[in-house]
Amino acid sequence: MPLTPFLARYGVPGGMNAVLGLLPVLGGALADWARTAPSHPLEGMRLGPPVTRPRSIVAVGANTRSHVAEASRHTGGHTAKRPMLITKAVSALCGPHDPIVRPADTRKLDYETELAVVIGSAASHVSADEAMGHVAGFMACSDVTARDIQTGEDEDADFYWQHFRSKSYETFLPTGPWLLTADEVPDLAKITLRTYVNDELRQDSDLSDLVFDL
Structure with a gap:
């Protein structure tokens, strides 16, 4: 079920992190609530990220075949052997509708x-078969990157890539608006991922394009 309306209407001490920890216990009750609760208008409200204080954020780079091909100058068209x-x-x-602030550099x-x-x-150290049992749910997100910072364009050698810095400026990870629990997917x-810029379709892919699947 989408959890954002639940939090917006009732509030939960500890926020989404507390809800995620209680999902095995509350799952049935939340599903009942979703079927019977009145709608909660979100117009005019700012929606923050569904998960506000994750322990860490880890991305898998170059994990689509189309991206590997696009970056062939660096990859030679070869996919990674390990994530x-x-x-x-x-x-x-x-949040999903917050402005993305471009750094001056x-x-x-x-x-x-x-x-x-x-x-x-x-x-x-869990097996692939067991791993999905630890997944609470899924969200849409945009991985924003300062590419010239990432590739070290102002450096004298091409060795000095800056993955963390280039991806970690404030507002560089819009997420949401919904967190769908795993049973919803x-x-x-x-799942299809699409990106529109000024109503122009710029990205259209599905999970079959992944090099390392979930």
Whole structure:
């Protein structure tokens, strides 16, 4: 079920993090509430990120075949043998409709619509079959990057890439507006990611394009 309206209407001490921890207990009650609760108008309200204080934010870089092909100057068209993990600062989070603020030191602001996987319970060294049992839900997000900062265009050598800095400016991770619990997404293969800029379709892909699947 979408959890954002629940939080907006009733408020929960500890916010979304507390709800995620209680999902195994509250799942049925929340589903009943979703079927019977009156609608809550969101017009005129600012929606923040559904998950406000995650422990960490980890992205998998170059994880679509189309992106690998697009960046062939660097990749040679070869996909990675292991997931390339990149972190972003938690302070980059913002709401789905918040303005993205361009830092003064970048001229190449870029965007990528991504599927955010929200981990609901701690796990370590679990099998692929067990891993999805620790997933609380999914969100849409945009991974904003200052590309000229990332690739070190002002450096004298091409070795000095700045993944963390280029992706961690404030407002560089809009998420939401909804967090869909895992039971709402029984078939991940049907998820399509689209990006429009001024009503022009710029990105249209699905999870079959992933190099390393979920």
